[in-house]
Amino acid sequence: MNLKETRTGAQALVDSLAKAGVEVLFGYPGGQALDIFNCLPDAKFRFVLGRHEQGCVHMADGYARATGKPGVCLVTSGPGATNTVTGLATANIDSVPLIVITGQVPMALIGTDAFQEADTTGVTRAVSKHNFLVQSADEIPEIVAQAFYIATHGKPGPVVIDIPKNCQQALTAAQYPERVSLRAYHPESSATTAQINRLAKMINAAERPVIYAGGGVVTSGAAKDVASLAHKAQIPVATTLMGLGGFDEHDPLSLRMAGMHGTPAANWAMNEADLIVALGVRFSDRVTGKISQYAPEARIAHVDCDPASIGKNVPVELGIVADVKDVLTTVGSRVKAAKHEKWLAKIDGWKKSHPVTWQAIHPNVIMPQAVMEAVDKATEGRAVVVTDVGQHQMWAAQHFRYSIPRHFLTSGGMGTMGFGIPAAIGAAFGRPDHKTVAICGDGGAQMTFEELVVAVEHKLPVTFVVINNGCLGMVRQWQELFYGKNYSGSILTVKGRPKNEHLDQDLDYDYLPDFVKMAEAHGAEAYRVIDPAKLDSTIRKAVRSNKTTLVEVIVEPRANVYPMIPAGRPVSAMVFK
Amino acid sequence: MQKEQLHRLNCYVENKPGVLARIVGLISGRGYNIQTLNVGPTEDGTVSRMKIDILGTGKVVEQIILQLRNQVNVIEVTSRRK
Numbered sequence: 001m002n003l004k005e006t007r008t009g010a011q012a013l014v015d016s017l018a019k020a021g022v023e024v025l026f027g028y029p030g031g032q033a034l035d036i037f038n039c040l041p042d043a044k045f046r047f048v049l050g051r052h053e054q055g056c057v058h059m060a061d062g063y064a065r066a067t068g069k070p071g072v073c074l075v076t077s078g079p080g081a082t083n084t085v086t087g088l089a090t091a092n093i094d095s096v097p098l099i100v101i102t103g104q105v106p107m108a109l110i111g112t113d114a115f116q117e118a119d120t121t122g123v124t125r126a127v128s129k130h131n132f133l134v135q136s137a138d139e140i141p142e143i144v145a146q147a148f149y150i151a152t153h154g155k156p157g158p159v160v161i162d163i164p165k166n167c168q169q170a171l172t173a174a175q176y177p178e179r180v181s182l183r184a185y186h187p188e189s190s191a192t193t194a195q196i197n198r199l200a201k202m203i204n205a206a207e208r209p210v211i212y213a214g215g216g217v218v219t220s221g222a223a224k225d226v227a228s229l230a231h232k233a234q235i236p237v238a239t240t241l242m243g244l245g246g247f248d249e250h251d252p253l254s255l256r257m258a259g260m261h262g263t264p265a266a267n268w269a270m271n272e273a274d275l276i277v278a279l280g281v282r283f284s285d286r287v288t289g290k291i292s293q294y295a296p297e298a299r300i301a302h303v304d305c306d307p308a309s310i311g312k313n314v315p316v317e318l319g320i321v322a323d324v325k326d327v328l329t330t331v332g333s334r335v336k337a338a339k340h341e342k343w344l345a346k347i348d349g350w351k352k353s354h355p356v357t358w359q360a361i362h363p364n365v366i367m368p369q370a371v372m373e374a375v376d377k378a379t380e381g382r383a384v385v386v387t388d389v390g391q392h393q394m395w396a397a398q399h400f401r402y403s404i405p406r407h408f409l410t411s412g413g414m415g416t417m418g419f420g421i422p423a424a425i426g427a428a429f430g431r432p433d434h435k436t437v438a439i440c441g442d443g444g445a446q447m448t449f450e451e452l453v454v455a456v457e458h459k460l461p462v463t464f465v466v467i468n469n470g471c472l473g474m475v476r477q478w479q480e481l482f483y484g485k486n487y488s489g490s491i492l493t494v495k496g497r498p499k500n501e502h503l504d505q506d507l508d509y510d511y512l513p514d515f516v517k518m519a520e521a522h523g524a525e526a527y528r529v530i531d532p533a534k535l536d537s538t539i540r541k542a543v544r545s546n547k548t549t550l551v552e553v554i555v556e557p558r559a560n561v562y563p564m565i566p567a568g569r570p571v572s573a574m575v576f577k
Numbered sequence: 578m579q580k581e582q583l584h585r586l587n588c589y590v591e592n593k594p595g596v597l598a599r600i601v602g603l604i605s606g607r608g609y610n611i612q613t614l615n616v617g618p619t620e621d622g623t624v625s626r627m628k629i630d631i632l633g634t635g636k637v638v639e640q641i642i643l644q645l646r647n648q649v650n651v652i653e654v655t656s657r658r659k
Contacts, residue, residue: 121595125602130649133595150649184591184652308643 005175009137010035010168013101016144018044019176022072024429026050026059030076031116032103035168037074048429048454053080055422055451057087061096062426065409066384066436068221070097070151071426077103078116081162082123086416089127091158093413094242095219097151098158099144100128106166107135120162129157134164137172149180154187155306156219187305191322191330198318199277199301199327200334206275206299208343209235212258212287215242215412216280216304216324218405223247225328226279233338236347238266240281241397242412248403255347256356259287260565261394264354264574269347270295271571278302280324283313284413285567293570303327354576356398356563361556366532368392368467368555372399374539375437375465383435383543384409384427388420388444391473394561396439407434418447421464425451428460435461435543442468442492442515449518455548456523463542464524464550466515469557477560511554519550526550579634583612583659586642588627589619591650600627600651603644609633624652630659 007015013036017025022045029037040047050056053075060071071091075084081102091098105114121133130150132143140163147159191199203209213226217239223246230237230253237247238258249256255266270276276298281287283302288294294314301318302310310319320327358369372395375383381401386409387393393410402408409427411419424438445466455462470493479487491497494507519526525547529538535553542549565574590596597616604611613630631638638656645654 122598125595125599126606131595154647182649185649187647306647308640308647312640312643 005173006171008035008168009140009163009170009172011039012137012140012172012174013144013163013168014039014043016141016176017072020144020148021069023069024048024063025072025074026056026063026426027074028053028056028076028080030080030103032077032105032165033074033080035165036101036103036163048458050422050454051450052448053083054086054418055448055454057084057098057100058090058419058422058448059426059429059451059454060098060100061087061091062386062409062423063430064091064096064098064426065423066406066427067430068219068406069430070099070148072099072101074101075103076116077105077120078118080116081118081120085123085127088124088158088160090411090414090416090419092127092129094411095156095215096158097156099147099151100158100160102160102162103168104133104162104164107164108166110164120160124160128160129155131160131162133162134167137167137170138174140167140172141174141176145177145180146182149182150185154185189305189307189321191320191327195318195320196327196330197334199320199331202275202299202301202318203233203235203277203331204336204338207340208273209233209275209277209340210255210269210273211235211237212240212270212276212278212281213237213243213246214240214279214281217243217246220280220305220323220325221405222279222325222328223405225325225332227251229328229332229335232332233335234340234344235277236269236344238262238270240284240287240412241410243281244397244408245402245405249401250403257397259284260289260567261398261561261563262287263356264563265347265350267565267571267574268350270298273298276300278316279328280304282309285313288314289565289573290568290570358559361558364532365556366529366535366553368469368553368559369395369399370532370535371465371467371539371553371555372396372439374536375439375543376400377536378540378543379435379437383407383437384431386410386420386424386427386436386438388438388440389415389417390441390444391469391477391559391561392439392441392467417444420444421448422451424462424464425455425460428455428462429458435463437543438462438464440464440466441473442466442470443472445515446513449522452519452522452524452548452550460548461546462548463545464519465539466550466552467555468511468515468552469555469559470511471557473557473559474561480560482566515550515552524548524550526552528552528554530554579636581632581634583630583632584638584656585659586627586629586631586638586645587655588629588645589652590625590627591652592618592623592625593650596625596650597627599648600629600645603648604629604631604641607641609637609641
């Protein structure tokens with residue numbers, strides 16, 4: 001062994017991360033990760049200290065969604081590692097590339113119930129794409145290279161590397177490999193000529209085609225290719241929640257979002273289509289509704305990089321396991337120009353007769369939808385919009401007009417409350433060229449509010465908009481519609497809580513907490529808006545500030561998200577108000 | 578509805594710690610009970626063979642096979658009805 005080239009496992013890890021191209025590492029220290037933290041001040045990348053491990057993973061996730069590069073996160077063993085589980089599951093179901101490095105107790109102590117010991121690979125197995133338990137310092141560079149390969153190839157996802165402390169301390173001469181070779185994992189797959197010809201034939205034969213574009217379009221960088229196919233053959237495009245930004249919503253061919261809270265035009269078009277070209281989607285139950293009645297008249301062609309996604313929920317006539325962009329670039333020349341005038345005229349009729357719109361319930365109370373329009377206007381549609389989960393997430397999907405991929409970041413599959421604040425911070429690190437706006441509810445904002453200081457510390461000009469309706473709005477909406485208005489556990493204000501919660505009705509405060517004071521305590525500039533007349537000007541002031549800002553908007557608590565197709569029901573069950 | 582039948586899965590996997598747990602977890606996490614599980618070495622010491630018998634409809638077993646093939650340490654999966 002050449003002693004000059006030996007270094008500790010911890011140093012080998014940090015060097016390997018730099019070789020892998022890491023620019024920002026999000027993390028939180030602890031006993032079993034200290035050897036790694038000891039190397040960080042000299043690292044070639046930036047370290048960002050979160051305030052909770054869940055926040056750290058969501059930051060790495062937001063960074064990855066905003067940039068397309070893998071997000072990286074470092075935490076300690078035991079509770080540090082178990083706190084990453086929600087973040088891992090969130091990234092896993094939305095196919096976000098992450099590397100999560102966890103410290104572990106020394107190998108000699110594994111299995112002894114040592115202090116801060118948890119079976120991290122056991123716990124994270126079901127919520128990650130893959131995980132590694134390092135057994136020797138010599139393995140570290142190779143495992144880091146493999147982890148980056150696995151996270152970014154095939155269907156992307158999070159990879160966990162669990163490193164016992166003795167491996168961090170041991171010396172190694174192992175170098176970062178120039179090439180990664182995995183014996184069993186070869187996810188690259190491309191379409192056959194016969195498949196491409198069949199797809200072109202199906203498109204050319206269709207009279208009522210719809211392109212149904214999902215997160216895979218954004219991931220594979222195929223937005224331009226979707227647009228050229230749509231324009232050439234005049235095919236209307238519906239996107240999933242994850243696909244927002246994958247097709248310009250100002251385009252006349254855009255049907256906007258499909259699904260439970262999608263536009264009537266998108267859902268009716270899928271329902272009457274004779275062909276659905278599904279690109280990078282997984283036919284989520286939130287889109288299909290009652291599966292046996294989904295798209296009853298359509299032939300379905302499905303392109304996805306994941307063989308297990310094809311035919312999983314909906315039987316398809318043509319399944320192609322390949323990268324969406326590759327397929328579109330080859331199929332493009334074989335597709336004939338078309339007009340589909342009758343079909344598009346019918347769709348235009350739906351768009352005009354049933355736009356996604358809203359009406360004020362009380363003239364002096366701000367409607368949450370108006371907040372979305374105000375933010376869209378103030379940022380000229382250019383902001384990276386990051387949401388939390390709930391009603392505001394759906395309003396953000398409906399009332400912004402998205403035109404740029406990676407400009408709408410949301411926890412789609414897992415529906416993780418608390419995602420918004422940290423993910424917006426991660427996005428702002430990745431995209432300093434764009435304004436980042438987080439749209440949160442008062443419920444989710446309280447779950448990860450502690451991360452706000454990170455934005456302040458790093459002087460990130462993120463604007464956090466808290467849509468405060470004093471309740472867990474989506475839960476309250478379901479209770480109103482499906483549970484006989486029994487608002488159990490969903491009211492955050494004092495008024496209107498069920499009796500068994502035994503609240504002091506004489507409490508001076510109604511809305512708690514005071515988000516403006518909370519934000520100010522964290523060092524941010526903060527505003528509260530109650531008057532509809534002051535909404536636009538306050539939002540404008542906040543998004544134009546070069547400081548971290550928070551706007552608490554007190555909104556109409558009775559507002560519901562419409563249109564809505566109740567879960568498990570067909571398109572015909574759509575309700576409008 | 579498709580009928581449930583006994584299927585034999587033959588998996589060739591990398592002989593590494595955690596692989597068995599990953600495969601068993603993938604099946605049990607979907608609520609399917611493994612009837613028989615047999616793991617042994619092959620002539621190549623770095624490869625193990627798993628014989629797994631599960632009861633399920635053709636569609637469910639097909640989905641399990643596709644998910645198994647997506648696993649980083651799984652080399653090959655074949656199946657037949659028993």
